[in-house]
Amino acid sequence: MADVNITASVRDEFGKGAARRLRREEKIPAVIYGHGDEPVHVALPSYDMMMALKTPNVLIHLDVEGKKRLVIPKAIQREAIRGFLVHMDLLVVRRGEKVNVDIPIHVEGELAPGQNLVEHVLNSLPVEAEATHIPEGVTVSVEGLDAGDSIHARDIKLPKGTSLAVDEDDVVIQVLAAQAEEPSAEEEAVGEAVEEAPSEATAE
Template identity: 65%
Template sequence: MAEYKLDAEIRTDFGKGAARRLRRESKVPAVIYGHGAEPQHVAIDSHALMMALKIPNVLIRLTVDGKSQLVLPKDVQREYIRQFLVHVDLLAVKRGEKVTVEVPIVVEGDLAPGGNLLEHTLNALPVEAEATHLPENVTVNVEGAEAGHSVLAKDVKLPSGVSLAVEEDVTVLQVVAAQAEEPTEAEETEAEGAEAAAEAGEETAAEGEESSEA
């Protein structure tokens, strides 16, 4: 797993006002924590950090005041509408250290014909792996899967050195049978008209029988 190199600077101002000033300077407030050390408050170039975060569970070689350390993004806060970075929590890690992360699930293959739907119970699979050898994703093949088919966590093939961090019988994906389409408004109106006509015909026939009997 490649390292993504970034620089950071120590920050001493806190609060919403300080955060807004950093964002005006195209920087993002972040906190580094882990290994029992005091949290370290830093600021990172927003564009560089955003590019790094495009890689799932990216391993970042962060240099602060001339000293470098490995960190993993653990909590990324974004602005709701424009999605710019607001704040990032970074976990300090070491080579050989095991960490738990959520790995994106990539689906391959086509379902069996019939219009059935693939339901994602999980979009990412919790796994435990060595901090410097995290998989970018895991692949699930659903080629030919029919309605009722499920993929459990234990069915997902994991890379060497990676283990599940969730119960084995947790459902990851399942194939759901296609549901009959609800009638459109026009179809409902047509059906109601046909039903009304049929009822009117029955009433006319009944009245005709009464007249003939009289």
């Protein structure tokens, strides 16, 4: 997994007005919590965080006014339309401890011939992993699968030191037969008109 170094500053102003001021300074509000410590409210550099979050479950070496903390993102709020960061929760972790996280699922391979579709029952896979060795994701092959086939959590090969945090019988991906499109009302009307029209032989 990737890790980055980011510098943060403690904040003591809250509310929408304070958040707008931070955005003008190209910063975002965040809260740090974990291990029974009092939550710490900080301001983070927006660009650095946007780049860091390109890696799922990125490990962040955070410098909060000289105090070092090891954290991972736990909750990320984005603006609905433009997608910029609005707020973040950061969880303090320690080397060697296990944490529950969701990791991305990447699908590869070609389905069996036919009009079939891959449905992601789970968009990400809940796992338990060491805080400093969280997998960036898992790859699942759908090669040759046909309609009605499924991939369960137990079928996914996990990296060493990582275990499922979901029932092993849960369906992760299933293959569905594509549904034929229902004819529109206009198409049905045209079809009925053709059926009802007399043939040339009858007309004569």
